[in-house]
Amino acid sequence: MRLIHITDPHLTSLAHWRPGLRAGKRWLSWLSWQTGRRRRHRRERLDSLTTALAAKQPDAWAITGDLCQIGLDAEAAEARDWLNRLASPERTLLVPGNHDVFARDSDGPIRRRWADYLHVDPDSPQWPVTRRFEDLVLIGLNSAIVTPPLRAGGRLGADMRRRLVECLRAHRGRCRVVLIHHPPLPNTCKPRKALSDDAELTEILRQHGPALVLHGHLHRNREWALADGAAGMTRVFCTASASASGKQGAAAGRMFDIRAGKNGFEIEMRLMLLDAGGRVHEAEHQQWETTG
Numbered sequence: 001m002r003l004i005h006i007t008d009p010h011l012t013s014l015a016h017w018r019p020g021l022r023a024g025k026r027w028l029s030w031l032s033w034q035t036g037r038r039r040r041h042r043r044e045r046l047d048s049l050t051t052a053l054a055a056k057q058p059d060a061w062a063i064t065g066d067l068c069q070i071g072l073d074a075e076a077a078e079a080r081d082w083l084n085r086l087a088s089p090e091r092t093l094l095v096p097g098n099h100d101v102f103a104r105d106s107d108g109p110i111r112r113r114w115a116d117y118l119h120v121d122p123d124s125p126q127w128p129v130t131r132r133f134e135d136l137v138l139i140g141l142n143s144a145i146v147t148p149p150l151r152a153g154g155r156l157g158a159d160m161r162r163r164l165v166e167c168l169r170a171h172r173g174r175c176r177v178v179l180i181h182h183p184p185l186p187n188t189c190k191p192r193k194a195l196s197d198d199a200e201l202t203e204i205l206r207q208h209g210p211a212l213v214l215h216g217h218l219h220r221n222r223e224w225a226l227a228d229g230a231a232g233m234t235r236v237f238c239t240a241s242a243s244a245s246g247k248q249g250a251a252a253g254r255m256f257d258i259r260a261g262k263n264g265f266e267i268e269m270r271l272m273l274l275d276a277g278g279r280v281h282e283a284e285h286q287q288w289e290t291t292g
Contacts, residue, residue: 001134001135001136001259002056002057002059002257003060003062003255004056004061004253004255004256005061005062005214006050006053006062006063006242006253007064008064008219008240008241008243009046009067009082009241009242009243010066010068010099010241011041011046011079011082012072012078012079013043014038014070017030017072025103025148026102026103030069030070040245040248042243042245045242045243046251048274048278049242049272050086050242052272052274052280053253053255053272054086054087058087058091058255059133060131060138061087062092062093062177062179063095063117064095064179064181064215064216064239065098065144065181065216066097066099066181067083067097067099068100068110069102071099071102071105071106073109076109076112076114077109079113080114083114083117089116093117093129093140095142095143096114096118096142096144097181097217098144098181100144101144107146118140125142127140127141127142128140128141128160132174135174135175135265136174136258137174137177139164139177139179141164141178141180142156142160143155143156143180150192151192152192153182153192153195154196155195156195156200161197161201164178165204168204168208168210175265176211176292177210177211177213177256178210178213178214180195180201180215182198182217183195183198183215183238184205184213185198185224186199188238189218205228206226206227208228209232209233209291210234211267211291212234212235212236212237212256212267213226213237214254215236215237215238217238218240219241219244219248220240220249221239222238223235232290235267235269237269239252239253239271251274252271253272254269254271255269255270256268262289265292266287266289267287267288267289267290269284269285270282
């Protein structure tokens with residue numbers, strides 16, 4: 001199986017939106033977009049990267065949120081059009097980010113327009129979501145919550161964590177890949193941007209040892225290794241923005257080839273970067289075995 005992970009494309013435009021008197025914290029994010037973010041995230045960069053990655057013929061796409069800027073209904077519609085061009089819902093699992101669920105009126109449009117990519121009932125969504133591709137199982141978590149101005153943290157909550165344990169147990173023996181927007185491990189970002197129950201999530205990952213955890217939010221390419229109780233290892237990968245430009249660095253995606261191995265699964269990871277000339281190249285290559 002070939003899996004491609006992209007995150008934080010921030011693909012929508014606010015060119016025709018102006019904040020009104022009741023815009024709330026959208027004022028600040030709109031100002032950030034006007035003064036810098038629209039130059040750090042470029043749609044043509046995203047299109048070049050995803051065209052090159054699609055040519056690799058992935059079996060599945062994992063997208064870990066922040067398609068939007070400020071969670072408007074018009075942004076949800078624009079992002080839906082982009083998703084339709086990228087891949088079919090059957091080959092995609094999307095989890096939302098904090099810029100998608102940005103305000104109290106964001107959640108409904110996101111769920112309604114993206115339901116078949118989120119794989120939830122828009123009227124009564126429940127996470128985790130699981131998508132099985134033969135022996136590869138994608139497990140999607142929703143860490144996106146509405147936060148006050150100048151904060152961008154997330155939370156899973158006890159119910160979602162309990163259901164995650166059930167999913168991990170149910171799919172033991174398969175190659176389990178957990179998708180989340182926020183960093184799952186403590187002390188990997190500023191407290192105002194962190195997952196409030198990251199310590200609890202880390203303990204679950206240690207106990208149940210999925211093969212991979214894929215996330216975004218940091219706009220950087222980072223990786224960690226988390227030992228589990230069975231002497232195995234969970235690899236945690238953060239991927240930089242898929243639309244990054246200029247000082248933001250290179251737009252990035254990760255490609256994972258997953259095969260059956262002698263003791264579980266063999267995973268081959270390639271970090272793919274888009275250079276300033278619009279060409280995609282392999283920047284990093286790793287290979288390892290996992291029990292999944």
